[in-house]
Amino acid sequence: MTNQNTKSHNLFKKVTLLHDGVENDFIKKNTIKCPHCDGIVEFDLYSSSNFNKFDKSTQQTIAKDIKGLKADSRGIDELTYKGEFVGFCTKVCSCGEHSLMIFFTFSEIQPARYISHLIGVFDADYISSI
Numbered sequence: 001m002t003n004q005n006t007k008s009h010n011l012f013k014k015v016t017l018l019h020d021g022v023e024n025d026f027i028k029k030n031t032i033k034c035p036h037c038d039g040i041v042e043f044d045l046y047s048s049s050n051f052n053k054f055d056k057s058t059q060q061t062i063a064k065d066i067k068g069l070k071a072d073s074r075g076i077d078e079l080t081y082k083g084e085f086v087g088f089c090t091k092v093c094s095c096g097e098h099s100l101m102i103f104f105t106f107s108e109i110q111p112a113r114y115i116s117h118l119i120g121v122f123d124a125d126y127i128s129s130i
Helices: 023-027 056-063 124-129
Strands: 016-021 030-033 040-043 069-071 079-081 085-092 099-110 113-123
Touching (some): 040 085, 040 099, 056 069, 079 085, 099 124, 113 124
Antiparallel strands (some): 030 040, 069 079, 099 113
16 A cells, blocks of 8 residues: 555646746746647736745645645745745636646746746646645
């Protein structure tokens, strides 16, 4: 019998660059393929929440499945990805069958130049069960 607690729940293993450029281009909807079906999942910055709004225990559990998610190096009591803001949103795929939580970063790296990475996709039911 395997220990379920050691299994990664992140359905999107590879960190992916979503955006590198002006802010307006990122604010438009981003899309990914649903990891369970042929559906599409759309998400954007405006529909997201701050990852650090989760309680500390939930943050730590999620952080175990997102490589690079660490305590902020500036001494702020928050988790970041390489110093970048971490946001998340809950969306349902276009097939209407799978509710997912999408975790991504967003940061200004130069004046008027922004970068964003997709760092995790989880089943929403798993996150709510933590």
